[in-house]
Amino acid sequence: MTSPSPDILRAELLAADAIGDIIEHWGFRKVLGRVWTVLFLGATPTPAADIGERLQMSAGAVSMALTELQRWGVVRRVWRPGERREFFEAETDFWKMISKVFDERERLLAGSVRQRLEEAAAILGRARGAEAVVALDRANRLLAFVLVAQTALDGFIKSRRVDFTRFGDLVSFPLRSVQRRKA
Amino acid sequence: MTSPSPDILRAELLAADAIGDIIEHWGFRKVLGRVWTVLFLGATPTPAADIGERLQMSAGAVSMALTELQRWGVVRRVWRPGERREFFEAETDFWKMISKVFDERERLLAGSVRQRLEEAAAILGRARGAEAVVALDRANRLLAFVLVAQTALDGFIKSRRVDFTRFGDLVSFPLRSVQRRKA
DNA sequence: TTGAAGTTTCAGAACCTTCTGAAACCTTGT
DNA sequence: ACAAGGTTTCAGAAGGTTCTGAAACTTCAA
Numbered sequence: 001m002t003s004p005s006p007d008i009l010r011a012e013l014l015a016a017d018a019i020g021d022i023i024e025h026w027g028f029r030k031v032l033g034r035v036w037t038v039l040f041l042g043a044t045p046t047p048a049a050d051i052g053e054r055l056q057m058s059a060g061a062v063s064m065a066l067t068e069l070q071r072w073g074v075v076r077r078v079w080r081p082g083e084r085r086e087f088f089e090a091e092t093d094f095w096k097m098i099s100k101v102f103d104e105r106e107r108l109l110a111g112s113v114r115q116r117l118e119e120a121a122a123i124l125g126r127a128r129g130a131e132a133v134v135a136l137d138r139a140n141r142l143l144a145f146v147l148v149a150q151t152a153l154d155g156f157i158k159s160r161r162v163d164f165t166r167f168g169d170l171v172s173f174p175l176r177s178v179q180r181r182k183a
Numbered sequence: 184m185t186s187p188s189p190d191i192l193r194a195e196l197l198a199a200d201a202i203g204d205i206i207e208h209w210g211f212r213k214v215l216g217r218v219w220t221v222l223f224l225g226a227t228p229t230p231a232a233d234i235g236e237r238l239q240m241s242a243g244a245v246s247m248a249l250t251e252l253q254r255w256g257v258v259r260r261v262w263r264p265g266e267r268r269e270f271f272e273a274e275t276d277f278w279k280m281i282s283k284v285f286d287e288r289e290r291l292l293a294g295s296v297r298q299r300l301e302e303a304a305a306i307l308g309r310a311r312g313a314e315a316v317v318a319l320d321r322a323n324r325l326l327a328f329v330l331v332a333q334t335a336l337d338g339f340i341k342s343r344r345v346d347f348t349r350f351g352d353l354v355s356f357p358l359r360s361v362q363r364r365k366a
Numbered sequence: 367t368t369g370a371a372g373t374t375t376c377a378g379a380a381c382c383t384t385c386t387g388a389a390a391c392c393t394t395g396t
Numbered sequence: 397a398c399a400a401g402g403t404t405t406c407a408g409a410a411g412g413t414t415c416t417g418a419a420a421c422t423t424c425a426a
Contacts, residue, residue, distance in 0.1 A: 008315055011306035015322055018299035022329070025292055027210050029414075040325070043317045048373075058416050063374055084371060084424070094328050109208055116201035123194035132191055134226045139198055142223065145277050146205070212384075231403075241386050246404055267394070267401060 009054060012041050016055065027105075031057070035065045036074055036090050045078040045087030073100045099157045110150050117143045192237060195224050199238070210288075214240070218248045219257055219273050228261040228270035256283045282340045293333050300326045 004012070016037040023033030034055055039046055052062040066088055069075035074097045078087040091097055121143060124136035187195070199220040206216030217238055222229055235245040249271055252258035257280045261270040274280055304326060307319040 004314065005310060005312065007306055007310045008312075008318060011303040011310070011318065011322070014299050014306070015303040015325065018296045018303070019325070021292060022296055025210065025288070027208065031414085037325075041318045041321045043321055059373075060375075060417070061415055064415085067374085086373080105208065109204060113201045113205055116197050120194040120198040120201070123190055123197070127188060127190045127194070129188070129191075131187065135191060135194065135224045138224045138226055139194070142198065142202070142220075214384085242403075243387070243405075244385055247385085250404080269403080 004054070012038055012054065015041060029065075029068075031055075031061065031065050032069055032072075035062070036069055039075060039088055039090035040092065045080065045089045047085045047087055049085070051088075072104070073097070102153065102157050106150065106153060113146060114143070114150075117146060187237070195221055195237065198224060212248075212251075214238075214244065214248050215252055215255075218245070219252055222258060222271055222273035223275065228263065228272045230268045230270055232268070234271075255287070256280070285336065285340050289333065289336060296329060297326070297333075300329060 016034040017030075019037040020030035020033035023036075024030045035051055038051055038054055048059070048062045048066060051057070051066075052059055055062075057065070066075060070077065074091045076089050076091060078089050080087055117139065121136060121139045124132050124139055127136075199217040200213075202220040203213035203216035206219075207213045218234055221234055221237055231242065231245045231249060234240070234249075235242055238245075240248070249258060253260065257274045259272050259274060261272050263270055300322065304319060304322045307315050307322055310319075
C-alpha cells in the first residue's frame with residue numbers, strides 16, 4: 001500500500017496535476033485538486049501519510065488540504081476498526097461535488113453583492129443630474145443581470161436541468177427601464 | 184467630467200467593489216471588475232486618468248488593467264477626433280462578454296488537461312495488477328467527466344441554450360464492477 | 367499515568383501576485 | 397527637430413497566500 005509501482009505513481013501524479021490545474025482555474029488551490037485526485041484514483045481509503053508521500057507534501061500541508069476538502073464535502077474520513085490512523089476517501093459523485101461547491105460559493109457572495117448594488121442604485125436614485133440618471137439606468141441593468149444569473153445557476157443546481165434559451169436575451173436586451181424598488 | 188458629484192462617486196465605488204468581488208470569485212483580479220464597472224456606469228467614453236482618479240490607482244495600474252480588459256474584449260478603446268488622450272468604454276453586451284471569456288478560458292486548459300489524463304490512462308492501461316485496474320477505471324471516469332463538461336460548456340456558449348438533463352446522470356453514474364478491497 | 371502513534375495548529379519562511387513610481391516610449395503640434 | 401501630453405513598461409516594493417517544521421494536542425494501549 002505504501003509502495004505503489006513507479007508507473008502507477010507516475011500516472012497518478014500526471015492526472016493529479018491535470019486536475020489540479022482545472023481546479024485552480026476554478027478558484028481553488030492546486031493542491032486540493034491533487035489530493036482529491038490521488039484519493040479518487042486510489043479508490044481505497046488512504047491514510048494521510050500515504051498522500052504526503054506520493055505528493056511530496058509535509059504532514060501539515062496534507063492535514064490542511066484534507067480538512068478543506070472535507071469542508072467542501074468532496075472527501076470523507078473513514079474509520080477503520082482496529083486502525084489507529086484515519087483513512088480518507090474521495091467523494092465519487094461528481095454531481096454532488098459540483099452542486100455543493102457551487103451552492104456554497106454562490107451563497108457566500110450573492111447576498112452582499114446584491115445588497116451593495118441595491119444600495120448603489122438607491123444612492124443614484126436620490127442623486128440629481130443627467131449623469132445620475134444614466135448611471136442609475138446602468139446600475140439597474142447590472143443588478144438585473146446579477147439576479148438573472150443567480151437565479152439561473154440556482155435552478156441549474158437544483159434541477160440538473162435548465163433552459164438557458166432566454167438567458168442570452170435577458171442579459172443582452174437593450175436597456176429600457178428596469179425598475180426596481182424605489183428608495 | 185473630472186468632477187463627479189460625491190454621491191455618484193460613492194455609488195460607483197460601491198457597485199464597482201461589489202462587481203470586483205464577483206469577478207475575483209471567478210478568477211480575475213478585483214481591479215479588472217472595478218475598472219469595468221466604472222466605465223459601465225459612466226456610460227460615456229472615459230479617459231484613463233479619470234479612472235485612476237476615481238479608483239485611486241496609479242497610471243501604471245490603470246494602463247495594465249485596461250490592456251487586460253481589452254484583451255478579454257470587455258472594454259473598447261474609443262478615439263475622439265481632436266483629443267490627444269484615448270477614451271475607453273465598457274462592452275455592454277453581457278452575453279458577448281461571458282461567451283468570450285468562457286471560450287478563451289476553456290481553450291487554454293482543455294487540451295493540456297485532456298492530453299495528460301489520456302497519457303495517465305495509457306500508462307495505467309499498460310501497468311499490471313489489481314491496483315492498476317481500479318486506477319484505470321477511475322481515470323477513464325475522470326476523463327469522461329472532463330469531456331462531458333467541456334462539451335456541455337461549449338454547447339452552452341455556442342447556442343445560449345443547453346439541456347443539462349443528462350449531464351447529471353453522466354457525471355454521477357454508478358461505477359460498475361469496482362469493489363472496494365478489504366483491508 | 368506514561369509513551370507511542372497519529373493529527374492538528376500555527377509562526378515564520380518561501381513563494382507568487384499585484385501595484386507603484388519612474389523612465390522609456392509614442393504622437394502631435396509648433 | 398523638439399517639447400508637451402499621454403501611455404506603456406518594468407524593476408523593485410508591498411501585500412497576500414501557501415507551505416514547512418516543530419510543538420501541542422489527541423487517542424489508545426499497557
